[in-house]
Amino acid sequence: MVRQPGSGRDPGKKARRYPDRMPFDDGDEGPVFREPPPADDRLWRHPSELGPVAIADRRGPWAVAVVSGLIGAALAVGLVAVAWGTNTRTIRTVERLGVPAPAQTVSAAGPSPVDIAQKARPAITQVIVRGRNGNAIASGVIFRTDGHVMTNSHVVLGAESVHVVLADGKQIAAKVIGTDLDTDLAVLKIDGDHYPVAVLGSAAQLKVGQYAMTIGDPLGLAGGPSATAGIISALHRHISAKDDGRPLLDMIQTDAPISTGSSGGALLDSSGLVVGITTAIGVSDAGADGLGFATPIDVARSVADEIIARGHVVHAWIGLDGQDMDTTIDPALDVDGGAVVGRVVDGGPAAKAGLHVTDVIIAVDGKTVMGIGELVIDLRGHKPGDVVTLSVVRGHERKLMRVTLAERPRELAA
Numbered sequence: 001m002v003r004q005p006g007s008g009r010d011p012g013k014k015a016r017r018y019p020d021r022m023p024f025d026d027g028d029e030g031p032v033f034r035e036p037p038p039a040d041d042r043l044w045r046h047p048s049e050l051g052p053v054a055i056a057d058r059r060g061p062w063a064v065a066v067v068s069g070l071i072g073a074a075l076a077v078g079l080v081a082v083a084w085g086t087n088t089r090t091i092r093t094v095e096r097l098g099v100p101a102p103a104q105t106v107s108a109a110g111p112s113p114v115d116i117a118q119k120a121r122p123a124i125t126q127v128i129v130r131g132r133n134g135n136a137i138a139s140g141v142i143f144r145t146d147g148h149v150m151t152n153s154h155v156v157l158g159a160e161s162v163h164v165v166l167a168d169g170k171q172i173a174a175k176v177i178g179t180d181l182d183t184d185l186a187v188l189k190i191d192g193d194h195y196p197v198a199v200l201g202s203a204a205q206l207k208v209g210q211y212a213m214t215i216g217d218p219l220g221l222a223g224g225p226s227a228t229a230g231i232i233s234a235l236h237r238h239i240s241a242k243d244d245g246r247p248l249l250d251m252i253q254t255d256a257p258i259s260t261g262s263s264g265g266a267l268l269d270s271s272g273l274v275v276g277i278t279t280a281i282g283v284s285d286a287g288a289d290g291l292g293f294a295t296p297i298d299v300a301r302s303v304a305d306e307i308i309a310r311g312h313v314v315h316a317w318i319g320l321d322g323q324d325m326d327t328t329i330d331p332a333l334d335v336d337g338g339a340v341v342g343r344v345v346d347g348g349p350a351a352k353a354g355l356h357v358t359d360v361i362i363a364v365d366g367k368t369v370m371g372i373g374e375l376v377i378d379l380r381g382h383k384p385g386d387v388v389t390l391s392v393v394r395g396h397e398r399k400l401m402r403v404t405l406a407e408r409p410r411e412l413a414a
Contacts, residue, residue, distance in 0.1 A: 116213055116272040117227040122196035124225040124266060126165035126217035127151050127174070127188070133158035139216035139225070139265035140164060140188060141198050141277065143304065147190040150304050151264030152279055153179035156186050164190050165217075167224045178307035182315065184248060184279050185300055186264075187307045198266055201273025203252060203296035206232050214256045214278055214292065216265025225265070230256030238373040239280065239293060249373045251293040252276045258292030267294040276300070299380070316382040317408035319348020324371035325360050335393055337370035338362040353403040356394065363391035379405065 111119070125140040127149075140151040149164060156162060162174045172190045179186040208231075215227045234253035240246070254267060258278050267276035276294030306313050325338040338360040344351045363369055364378045365388055382388060384407035392401050 110270050111272050113213065113227075113229060116268055116270075117215065119272055120198055120213075120215050120266060120268060120274070121225045121227070122167045123198040124167060124215045124217065125149060126225075126261075127155060127264060128163045128165065128171075129156055129159045130161045131157075131159040137217070137219070137261050138263045139218075139261065139278070141264070141266045141274065142195050143197055143200060143274075143301070145193060145195050145197055147192050147195050148177070148304070148308060149174065149188040149190065150277055150300060151186050151188060152184050152277070153181055153186040154184055155264055156188070162188060164188060167196075169224070178311045178313075180303050180307065180313040181246060182313070183295055183299055183303050184246075185277065185295060185303045185307075187304050198274045199272065200297050200301055201269060201271065201275050202298055203235075203275045204298060206235060206252065206269070206275060208232055208234060211270040212254045212256050212275075213268045214254065214258055214262065214265060214294075215268065216258070216262030216278060218259035218261040228257040228259075230254055233291060237293060238371075239282075247373065248280060248293065248295070250296060250299070250377050251279070252296055254292050254294065255290060256292065257290070267297075312410075314384060315408040316379050316384050316386060316405040317348070317412075318350050318375075318379060318403060318405060319345040320350040320355060322361075322372045322375070324373075333360065333393060333396075335360055335362055337368075338393065339369055339372040339375040349403050349406050353390075353401050355390075355392070355401060355403075358394075360393040361390050362393055365389050366391075 123142045125142060127138045127140045129136040129138070136155060138151060138155040140149040142149050156176050156179065159176060162176060163171050164174045165171045172192070174188040174190045177187040177189050210232050211229070212232050213227055213229045215225050217225050231254065232252065233255045237251040237253045239248050239251060252267060252275070256267070258265075258281050262278050263280075265278045266274045267278055269275045275297050277297065277300045278292060278294045280293045282291035282293070303313050320341050321343040322339045322341045325333075325335060325340050341350070341355055341357055341359045341361065344355055344357060361369055361375055364375065367378065369375050369378065379388070382405055384405055386405050388403055388405065390401045390403060392399050
């Protein structure tokens with residue numbers, strides 16, 4: 001018998017365990033045992049009174065709840081099981097004369113991983129590329145019923161032919177509609193209509209630690225797309241691509257495995273909505289680090305829509321390069337962070353507004369900027385012709401400067 005703290009029982013006394021009796025507190029004398037009332041006059045039963053009908057395998061890990069005080073604990077166990085991925089768990093309580101009560105079912109919130117995978121897989125494709133840079137196999141996401149497919153731009157660069165393999169194994173020639181190197185996104189088009197599409201969500205409300213699933217076509221294996229599961233490990237990551245060094249900004253990080261061939265696949269949340277396009281994996285000198293990165297679907301959808309409308313993406317341009325502010329640059333500056341201007345393009349928007357090298361941009365339209373990556377991300381939400389107000393630290397002086405953004409010259413996008 002396990003004694004509750006503070007029961008007043010003398011620890012020197014020993015008590016026998018009576019499975020058919022229940023203890024009660026008798027003041028300073030501590031718990032004593034009394035004979036229980038007859039079975040028919042009670043709402044509870046001990047397993048020894050129920051016979052073989054109500055007794056589960058006593059060697060098993062789960063006990064049958066037989067007293068009202070254990071029902072809540074049994075329900076709690078059921079909820080834990082649901083949280084670990086079981087869609088439903090059946091819990092039985094035993095009442096009068098060993099007659100089983102109706103099963104109670106505790107349902108998980110949202111669809112199960114099986115439901116998520118089965119619903120999303122038809123919209124995930126394999127992408128086969130043959131080109132001057134060699135052949136490649138990657139993944140794609142059908143996001144329009146007319147056959148538009150999102151994938152990564154690094155997948156189709158230098159492509160001479162592109163084919164899409166649907167989940168049912170059918171292979172169709174695809175046309176590259178456009179690419180965007182900044183976000184590593186591309187849009188393909190396959191002939192036909194009424195294709196199954198992925199349901200796009202939003203990455204705006206993602207939280208670190210929540211469930212995540214990736215679906216792609218790793219290694220070009222037969223049998224259609226495959227799914228892996230994990231969590232959202234981090235948000236707003238800035239990384240540099242190993243192949244060309246081009247930075248990838250505001251990325252979603254996940255520990256759900258992303259294998260070779262899964263570039264361009266889908267990252268889904270616990271509701272089965274696509275919240276990102278899988279783009280890169282973390283690699284160190286020792287090999288793959290088990291971390292993957294995805295472009296937020298809000299960015300991917302905006303870029304894809306613009307590619308379809310224009311054939312390319314129009315980026316707002318401020319006309320400067322820079323780096324993150326840190327104390328080694330100028331310890332005397334009283335700023336916690338910012339984007340330090342390293343170069344101002346002659347005749348560009350920043351130059352026309354009067355920005356200088358070594359200026360530190362600490363906010364855009366009143367929103368704090370902690371580094372050059374955040375500045376770039378903030379400007380992505382603007383269009384050419386928009387006027388933004390920069391909070392700038394120059395020496396020990398702080399000032400507001402208005403900059404009229406321009407369209408980035410096409411040659412600078414290469």
